[in-house]
Amino acid sequence: MSTTTAPAAPLARTDGSEPAARPATLRIEGLSVAFGRTPVLGGVDLEAHSGEILGLIGETGSGKTTLARAVAGLAPVTAGRITVDGTDHGALRGRALRAARRAGTVQYMFQDPLRSLDPDLTVARLVGEPLAVAGVPRAEREERVREALDRVGLDPALTTRTPARLSGGQRQRVALARAVVGRPRLLLADEPVSALDASNRNHVLRLLDRLRRELDLAVVVISHDLDSLSGIADRIAVLYRGRIVEQGPARTVLEHPLHPYSALLGAAAPSLDPARRAALELLRTPAPGAPSIGGQDGSDPGGADRSACAFAHRCPFADQACAVRPDPLPATTPAGATACAASPPPGTPAPLPVVLPVGAPTGHTVACHHSPGWRARLPR
């Protein structure tokens, strides 16, 4: 176990279950994206390894879809590098880009299969289209379409149907089959389950979980729903206004979040847990002394290039220290040991987070001046 101390250093393999020896399938370094003059992503560092599911969470406008689209080459990258299996994907243009796309290494699954699947085409043609575009001969194509449909557990009798005549869960499977038919290395799934009911949602989640193991696939799942990710994700990255505010092993991020925004997301999810109520009340009440930055209601997405902590205006623990943007730093304490950390009195400049080198979980980083001290103020 090694501890990274340089703030901007790329993350080590996080889970602890596997050594960090294997190179990342997807490596994003310092990625910035802007639409016109509106920055959407500011300096994102992220990695996804083969066989791993990385969950990407955040609210509408946080930039999570843009992040995935940037990897797929659908967003205007202004800075940073995106490498997939060692190749710089961000630099591809024209013919090279088309060739890379035909190779099918990176697959992006749109949020709504009803819109991303051509309503006039049958399931067989939809799933076979990437192969047909890549020029795979018909006989081999049919074989691989059958294999892909089998892999996602779709009844072969459905191959002659059009998307309108499938259920929501079946449509999502068609989209998945189409994504894996070209044997990709990286799958980016944008809200793959948000439109499905619980049972179908779990079907698709299980499928993702199985596919990444069977195909040794790196999977990035975008979601605004923590619960759907919690079952399958190995690591979770929390995006707020174009910046990653926390990332680390799924269990730690979900159960002992070190960024107040991650905690807010967790507390806001509908749950039968009575304890979350009090936490939610605390977490969604901004501190009176917080620097006033940005619009209310998260309505201003243009926070990516601001010099302050983007969350400060909503943060219950914000103070003057938050007027400076925090860097993502390795988490400073083992999960669960937060109670002893003292919280700075409001109004006084807080000390920068203390890096505790011993026993800190690797790969868990958080961009918050008051982490983990703020956790002491959570209702017990």
Place this chain on the structure above:
Amino acid sequence: MNALRTTLRVPLARVALAALGVVLLLALFGDRLAPMDPLAQDPSAILHNPGGGHLLGTDYLGRDVLSRLLAGTGLSVLAAAEAVAVAALLGVVPGLLSVRFGSTGSWLALRSVDALMTLPFTLFAIAAVGLLGNGLHQAMIALGVLLSPLFFRVVRAAALGLDRAQYVEAAELMGASRAWILRVHTWRKVLPTVAVTTAHALATSLLTVSSLTFLGIGVQPPAPTWGGMLASDLGFLAQQPWAPAVPTFLIMVTIGALNLLADVLADADRTDTAALGAPAGEPAGKTSGKKGALPTTTAGARTAGTEPSGGPHPPADDAALRVEGLHVTVGGGRTEAVRDVSFTVRPGEALGLVGESGSGKTLTCRSVLGLLAPGVAVSAGRITLGAAAPDAASGSPGAAEPAGPTGPAELTGLTDRAWQQVRGDRLGAVFQDPGSYLNPSLTVGRQLGEPLRLRLGLSRDEARRRAVELFEAVGLRDPQTVHDSYPHELSGGMLQRVLIAVAVSGDPGLLVADEATTALDTVVQAEVLDLLDGLRKRRGLALLLVSHDLAVVADVCDRILVFYAGEIVEEGPTAEVIARPAHPYTEALLQVASLGRRHRREPAVIPGRPPEPGTAGPGCRFADRCAYATPDCTGSGISLTPVGGSGGDGTRRVRCVRAEDLALTGAWGAGTPEAPGTTVTTPTAPHHRTEAPV
């Protein structure tokens, strides 16, 4: 093509097609059918009336009118077709390609098209003929050029929309070429548009061919055409009315049939698109939904800000909504999608409807709102809205008495007009996609204030004040600014609050929330749920909440109805149902729902699929997916019966023959005794869970 099949189902379309078929036959074989030589003149029989071997009489040169008419069809129709073919070629191809022209290319193409469109058909054709020499083909090419903008514009518009379609983007991500996208994805979508335009263009060009021949351009006498006959015989209208009247009639019929067909084709295309665009389970109903979401207001509407907390709570037996034996059919009455649903909602109570998609919860909810899509209907049952809440707690004692009736209202079989009254005053509703229920070109304050002014006769200032108060009551910060904002300036959560303000502006007794928080972010969802809960408590509002998310329902609702395959399978107080489900399906739902469980696990699923509507057998509809099924389960109908052990007051009901002998697992794990206090907030045994998530 689907559009064609849909078209053929419309009787008028069949009439139009038949008429066009006859015209086509005449065009092909007319000259052979002509009883006489259409050019043969008979000086002895000039301008004869019908009879004596001339069925339609003779013209001013003694030629047989019927023969000329039949022989002239071919030339008239084929000429029109030629012009349309030229127009389609010149319009469709550039139209498709223009999407990729770049800004300069597009500008040039559009301006040329604009220029072409300013030219009058007849004058241009005369000029072209003067330039190219007089002849039918010259005239038709000229006409085709002038008609091409028609095709260009519609095809370009369609292609522009398609170019932004997600499946086109998906194809680009596969590395598909432009040609591939045009061939596989775009072309087929443009075809219906092209078909509609062709029918319109044919009509236009037939008319123009006729007027051109009337002017002596294109076809030269003595060759017969419909327009030519009209031109030459019109002067003799008084002596022989048949000669000009019959070609006029044929021209009218043909053009009428073409326009009719174009209209039906366009409609069919729209219907198809609508059917594809609507997510399964919530088809259409949008247009009428707008009415429902923008209710008008009664006199005596209370201002929310001045509301004393803990408003009036009428006696429990006085239901806010009572649904009895509701049956809903889909597919024009053929298939039963909701069977025998009965429940009540008491004032101030929150009732949750849960179930998988297609379980009938949404149809039930939409029946209550009177917002069923075409082809979906309430076939039996009663839906009764309770008496309007007494106005005792009104903060404005001087307010006028409510204008509408306040007694219980039967909702089944209401007229549209009566529905509007009910939706405005007694029933409010919020839906999943708030943006689509607001007019983008009006400020939200105006959309809330106008109905208030209309119904209450408020002045502009009073309406504004009341609207701002309502916005404040639904927790919108800075309500003055919100009042003057357009929908696009507000976030999804704010829009949903605006719609909630609209829904409660009439001070309804019942608020229906149909997946109202599904599209919202978690944090915003929690806020909106809190708001709904707060409104319920402050105003004694009954809440009917439909959601596919059991955790949402459990969070807000006092009681739950679990739907499966169109039936209620379990009903009871939320805490009891969750702690000790009585129906195996409820148990399965609890297993698959997240309910805030955050530990690593394999997500549970319910094997199999629910039966398609109308295919269920007589017995339990869940039997084939149920782990506890016995042969008894599928034999005969199973009724919803009160389940023992919970007071037996009839509020806990279950549709399962084995309900008494099964010990099912609840949200807190197996064998958990009933949660004391019967509220969700005091779980007895959270041993099942890992540490608190925060």
